[in-house]
Amino acid sequence: MKLITTFLICSFFCVVLRAQPDSTRRDSAAFFWPQGSAQIMRAPILQGTSQGTTIVPRQQFCFDATIEIELFYGGRRSISTCLFLNSTDGYIGYTTPGPGGAINVLMPEIENFSFSIINFKMSNVYFYHNQKGNNNQLVHVVSTSNTDSHEYQMTNLLTSAPLARKSERRTYCEGSAEALAYKRSDEPTTWFLYGDRFPASIQAQKFFGAFGVGVVRTDQGNYIVMERTAGTSYTVIKRITKERVCFDPSGYKMSEADFYTKRAADLVAEREKINRDEAAAQDSRRCVAEKMDLINFRREQLRIQEENLRRSQSGNLLQNRTAQKGMLDMMDPIASVQMGILQAKIGICNAQEDAADNPGHAAADAEKINCLNQQITILQRAESEMHAADARYAANIAQALVEKSRIYMTALRTAGCN
Structure with missing residues (x-):
């Protein structure tokens, strides 16, 4: 829209x-x-x-x-x-x-x-x-x-x-x-x-x-x-x-209604996936604490997104700031940045465990750890810039989202690790 x-x-x-x-x-x-x-x-x-x-x-x-x-x-x-x-x-x-x-x-x-x-x-x-x-x-x-x-x-x-x-x-x-x-x-x-x-x-x-x-x-x-x-x-x-x-618009797709229906279904699917991933993390031998940090973050984000979905339907999107913020917060990339940091920490833990179990992998694991640490630095900088954008555009949440999306795309181009 x-x-x-x-x-x-x-x-x-x-x-x-x-x-x-x-x-x-x-x-x-x-x-x-x-x-x-x-x-x-x-x-x-x-x-x-x-x-x-x-x-x-x-x-x-x-x-x-x-x-x-x-x-x-x-x-x-x-x-x-x-x-x-x-x-x-x-x-x-x-x-x-x-x-x-x-x-x-x-x-x-x-x-x-x-x-x-x-x-x-x-x-x-x-x-x-x-x-x-x-x-x-x-x-x-x-x-x-x-x-x-x-x-x-x-x-x-x-x-x-x-x-x-x-x-x-x-x-x-x-x-x-x-x-x-x-x-x-x-x-x-x-x-x-x-x-x-x-x-x-x-x-x-x-x-x-x-x-x-x-x-x-x-x-x-x-x-x-x-x-x-x-x-x-x-x-x-x-x-x-x-x-x-x-x-005659009788055949037209309802943009917001379709979005809300699909989003609700996605959140149900995400809850089920979190439950499966949590069970798998608790049964794994490696990096259980780091994996559970990610699981807990995803569960909290699920709660936030369910609340955002509810708020986005609480008023008209032309005037109601609560509804506007609920809709825009569903698109906020800062959660993806924060999740990326937690995923990188799991990757570092896995590489460290692999190096300890397989000394022959030490050089490759060290290279991977170095890359993931650089990735974390880039994502943490992006997170800080996003918080600054929120403060700078406190009166214009749509403009804040535009700026945060630009920051996120820049981070994605520079924070990749194989």
Whole structure:
């Protein structure tokens, strides 16, 4: 999983734009405007008190409108994406933003397909993509980041405080839509709203969209958020189209669920192997103490990994630090380094015992002991560097894991013994 994410909800971006002169124009296709704008302005999800339907990762999703948008985050060039809206149930899909123009068709069979779906409350976040399996066959995968069982907690800036009308106007869709600026008094974001009237103050109540644009129900009626800006960044609607598109992920593999199932089975198998290895170690004639040190370490690691597995499922992986740490700690290479040190000590003990029992092996055993001592030194240095990485990136456990993985790979390249 681009684990933490690897993967962002659209509305979380703070999209902002430098102030423009009055009547700034952002051209886009006007042909689709009448039907497309009417479709989302009358969105049933905005009526009444509906919070949308519960969505599950492998249901069929159907959409009745699309919105192509452009995003600029203050860099040298903008990126684009397409939102797919279900105006009745309130869920939204979006293709991965990229520099080559908005991807407004869904083609699950191409290798680089990726598509995200969020529900109306933005509490369920599902990421669909392809990856290579056996024989280079494409495997369809959905990652939920546990949001199917532990909802994402979202705060929407648009609905959390009244918006005051400003003087700036902008036109869109080749002049088909004129929008006025509205903003909160306590933060820099500006929303450009299109509607049939523009009162001095508006209280947004329900928002249906993503990346800061879409349609909003207010105490003064429904409006289309044509653009969200502040500073040098923005999100702007380029086209709205009324069209029906469906996506069926019923055959997709569940990334996290499959991982948890396999990991639990691996831990059961490891427990059984530890028990067999312990019996063999106690029956052996050589290096019983060293072997039992390794057995005890593995047993403690098994306990830790079982706890990590439990913690990784305790919350959503986008927000819950306990769940994030549980998942990342299952991948922590420091245990492999520590196990390598104990294994090297067993190797030294075996070589010493062999030299004592077989004087003719003394030279070869001495060479092996020397190599294993060097290996221990390298692994102990790596362990120390990993602890330092944990301290250095205490606030960013994902970055700490990246650094520790790099340290581990470096140690593996230099710590080998035949």
